[in-house]
Each structure stands twice: as structure tokens, then as C-alpha cells.
Amino acid sequence: MTTVTIAQENDVELALDSALLFYRSQGTNHIYATQHSARVVDGKPTLLAGVPITLDQLADIADLAARKTSYRGFIHDRVVYLAPNLLAWWVPACTRRVWFNTKDKIGERAGDATHPPLVFIVNRTTWSVFALRENARPGPATKLYTAPYYNVWEGGEICVGNVKTPDAINTESIKPYEDAFFRSRFTHSNNDRLIHRRGGAERLWLDLLDGADFPLDRLIDAKQTLAQAIGSSTNED
Amino acid sequence: MTFAPLALPSLADLPGVYTIRSGESFSHPLALSLLHSGVITEADVRQRPKSELALAQAALSRRWEQITAGMNLFDWNLRIEQAPEHGYPQYLEEHLWALIQTGGGPVTCAVICIGRAMEKLESVRAGLGQTVLATLYDAFRMLPTVCTPRYVLGVAEYLYWYGESDEDEAIKQALDMGGYDTVEELLASEDFFTRDKFFSEMPEWAAQPRRTLTRRQIQLAAGRDPFVREIVDAMDAVWNIVRFYGPFADVRSEDVGADLIDFGLLVRWSEDDMVGRVLDDFLHHAQEGDYVIASSVTPLKIVGADMADWLKRMESTGMLAKAVERVLSLLADFQEPRTLVRVLV
Numbered sequence: 001m002t003t004v005t006i007a008q009e010n011d012v013e014l015a016l017d018s019a020l021l022f023y024r025s026q027g028t029n030h031i032y033a034t035q036h037s038a039r040v041v042d043g044k045p046t047l048l049a050g051v052p053i054t055l056d057q058l059a060d061i062a063d064l065a066a067r068k069t070s071y072r073g074f075i076h077d078r079v080v081y082l083a084p085n086l087l088a089w090w091v092p093a094c095t096r097r098v099w100f101n102t103k104d105k106i107g108e109r110a111g112d113a114t115h116p117p118l119v120f121i122v123n124r125t126t127w128s129v130f131a132l133r134e135n136a137r138p139g140p141a142t143k144l145y146t147a148p149y150y151n152v153w154e155g156g157e158i159c160v161g162n163v164k165t166p167d168a169i170n171t172e173s174i175k176p177y178e179d180a181f182f183r184s185r186f187t188h189s190n191n192d193r194l195i196h197r198r199g200g201a202e203r204l205w206l207d208l209l210d211g212a213d214f215p216l217d218r219l220i221d222a223k224q225t226l227a228q229a230i231g232s233s234t235n236e237d
Numbered sequence: 238m239t240f241a242p243l244a245l246p247s248l249a250d251l252p253g254v255y256t257i258r259s260g261e262s263f264s265h266p267l268a269l270s271l272l273h274s275g276v277i278t279e280a281d282v283r284q285r286p287k288s289e290l291a292l293a294q295a296a297l298s299r300r301w302e303q304i305t306a307g308m309n310l311f312d313w314n315l316r317i318e319q320a321p322e323h324g325y326p327q328y329l330e331e332h333l334w335a336l337i338q339t340g341g342g343p344v345t346c347a348v349i350c351i352g353r354a355m356e357k358l359e360s361v362r363a364g365l366g367q368t369v370l371a372t373l374y375d376a377f378r379m380l381p382t383v384c385t386p387r388y389v390l391g392v393a394e395y396l397y398w399y400g401e402s403d404e405d406e407a408i409k410q411a412l413d414m415g416g417y418d419t420v421e422e423l424l425a426s427e428d429f430f431t432r433d434k435f436f437s438e439m440p441e442w443a444a445q446p447r448r449t450l451t452r453r454q455i456q457l458a459a460g461r462d463p464f465v466r467e468i469v470d471a472m473d474a475v476w477n478i479v480r481f482y483g484p485f486a487d488v489r490s491e492d493v494g495a496d497l498i499d500f501g502l503l504v505r506w507s508e509d510d511m512v513g514r515v516l517d518d519f520l521h522h523a524q525e526g527d528y529v530i531a532s533s534v535t536p537l538k539i540v541g542a543d544m545a546d547w548l549k550r551m552e553s554t555g556m557l558a559k560a561v562e563r564v565l566s567l568l569a570d571f572q573e574p575r576t577l578v579r580v581l582v
Contacts, residue, residue, distance in 0.1 A: 011257065045249070
């Protein structure tokens, strides 16, 4: 009797083991879950009789899932909120180089400019930015202001365009997100009301590129707190 | 209300297994290559294999069974593995190694002794045994390594004699380094392996046979003895396969960059010959360096039809091996007829 061996030790094989079935009624919050063993019988995957799932078992499942979905590691000092697929962090006021390629008076220009303190909120589908009046770590009740940047919609959502954003949402993606925002060219305004001042955002950035301080008192109220903004992101998630 | 028994819910379209492939995995390209080249058949896929690896394994096992079916001396098992990363330049990442090895590890192959049969052939016609052996050795070169007196003499030259055909140079070096005054003193105090020792139990042509007889002379000898007839017929079958059933797989394992320490078969002259001692020393030496546990290593490209082509050629090689086995079985089974002694009562 001769044998054939394929020495392939790197693959991990996961055999069918069990299934969870959920029963829910339309229009109510009632939900009932059963756990079933699943086996291959006569070559066909088959669901065996189930048992009601207990809260303890549900907690075990949640724990297993959390090990894969939650972040484990050192906490970034600018992170203000972290959940699976959701991250919010703030950026203190600073001077940073920006690039423009617009059809207005700014045109194709790059240079150092002062920036207001900012908060970024990222979830699976959207990426938003807001400005802050105080240059301090924001809390849940901190009021948010419209970030007066081109390529940002009224609700704070950033128009990504062809900018490459990180594949994962975790604290290691903070720098890539910031680079994607600040180091790409701002091209057009998506919001008519970016700042309270004559000449609007166009005049603002021309002044900032010429070395003006950022006028924090001219920021427009976004009419929501940080907790509300994160809450709406969580609902979307 | 129904009292019909509940059928177990079938998840007919769900896979029974998921395989998480690592970046280094070759099961997917291997299965794809075997599928495209027809080694994996529709019937293989219809049996719902649990993974690509299982699918490739089933298809390769079926083909290997066909190649080795009916073999009773050679121990050939197939092992497919990733070619080593830091091998020779030609063994790039996209190559697999097809290794042929014994089921139980080095030197667990069958052992046969041919000395008595060779002496019988020589007794019928001087040079006949030598001619048959020379032809057999040529056939062995087309098979995964067969350990023979010729092979072991090569090992001895490499191991003991600095690649020379005898111990003269090695003795000179030992005298220079070891502080002995005479050769006799050296040989008396050290277990120095010599060419004479190697051939103490067998003729020199056992390791270096030549085709000394013509076909006509062999046919005449075959006419004089039924055993010789059987051997010559079996050798003719080998020759016919070599001539008409190629191409054969290249199993010479050149440039592998390591010692091969497994054999498909061990052919000895007799149980008293020096083959065992030399092999022991060789295995010990090999394990201190790079070695591969195989009697043959063939690098094959993962993509394309390399594997399928090799299997096709191995079918011819298998056929040749079985014809060679027939000759070897005759040689191994040969017993001198007992002389009957009439006992007077």
C-alpha cells in the first residue's frame, strides 16, 4: 500500500460545528435564540436538534466575537471614543502645511496655515470632521463646530474622492487618516456656510496661507455635542 | 396534526468545512493546476471534497495507486511539499518538490541478495552475470535511487577515500596527520576502511560490471539453462519497455543540493557484504549536513501542467520498475537445487 502525502501544514481547517437560530417578532423587541449542533451526515451538512441559548452562552459568544472585533493595545492619547468599527479622536490646534487645487482665487497653492482644534469621527461608512472652540481634549458635552474646510459636507462628512483611506479602523489608523485629510489637495467647497466672515472660506484660507491666526470665534455652531455626533455615527454603524 | 417523524434539516448547500489559507499555502494553485490538467476529474469534485487539499490528495492518490499497483519490491510513496526557499536558483517559490520515499523512513525498504544468482549465471557462461548486472544498473538509473554495490562503492569513495577509487590517498593523509610511522601501524590501530575490505565478499564487477557478452552469446547461454532463459526473457521485457514506452520521468534528483538518504530498494550481494557498514556510516555523515529523506526529488512548477506531465511519465517509470522487479525477484528467489543424497538402508 503506497501513500500520497501533501505536506501543507499552513492551512487551518474549520469544520462545521454549530449554528445559532434567531426567532424575532415583527414590531417588537422580543427575540429567541437556539443553538444547534451541525454535523455532516451521509456527506450532507445537517442541523441537529437545538437547545435554547442561555444568557451565559450568549455572553460566551459575545466574548469570542469581542476578541476579534475589539481593540487590544495601548490607548492613543488623542482618542476620545473607541468601539468596534468606530473611532473618534481630536487634533490640537496647530500649524500644518496644506495643499489646494481650486478654481477660485486660491487656485493651486500650498503652504503652512494655522488650523483649529479638530475632532475626527470614523465609522465603517463615513468619516467626519468637526472644529472645536477650545484647544483642549473634548468630552461628551463639548459643542462641535463646522470644520471650515473644502471637501467637507454640511454635516461634517468628508468627501473622500480618490484619497486612499486605511483598511481598518483602530488607533493605528489615526495617522493614515490624518495624512489622508491634510496631505491631499482641497479642491472645492461642499458647504456654502463654512465660517462666519466676509469672503467665506475662500478668504479665510487665503488669509491663513498668508500667516493669519485662525479666528476661532468665527466658527459656525454645528448644533450638536460630541456625544450626539458619536451617537449618530453609532446608529449608522 | 401530523405525526410524521421530523426530518433533520439538511443544509445541503452549506460547506461542511472552511479552510483558512495562509499566504504560504499552495493547496489552491495545486488543486487548480490538477483540475486544469485533468488529474482532478469531474467525479472527484462530485464527491464533495471537504477542501482543496482533500481534493488534490484524492486525485493524486488515485493516480499514484495506478502507478504503483502490482509493485512488490520497490517502496514508493509520494510526498508533495513546497520547494525550500533557499534552495538552488531554479527552485523558486512557485515550485513544489515531488519526493518519492519509503513508508517507514530511511533504509526500511526491502532488501534482496543477488550474489548466489549471479554466481549461477557466471557458472553457465563467464561474463553472463556481469552483463545482466550491467544492464540492470542502467535500468536502475531510470528509477528512484536503488542502493546497490555500485552505489555503495561510490559512497565509500566519497566518505572514506576523498573521492578516489581506493584508500591510498586517504592513508597518505592519515599518516601525515596521525603520527603513524607505517601503513601497517595505521591499519592495525584504526578501523580503516579499504577497497579490499569492500570487495572481501563479492567480485569487483559486482560494483563495476561491464557488458562482456554479445546478444548472440547470451541467447546461446539461455538455451542451456531454464533459469538463464527466465532471466533473459525478463531482461528482454525491461528492454522493450525502455525502447517503446517512454518518455520516462527524470528522477535522477541532480542538483538538489543535499544528500538523499532513502532508497526504493536495497540490492546486496550477500548478507555478509560490507554494504550495511558503509550505509550506517553514510547515514551518520548525512545527518550532520543537509539531507532529504527521499529516494528521488523532482522540482515541479505549481502552475501549469508540470505535475500532470510528471505523473504521466511516472506511469512509464512505474511500468519499467515492475519489469525490473520481475528480474530482481528471479535473482532473489534463486536457490541452488539441493544435491540429493541417496541413503542406503
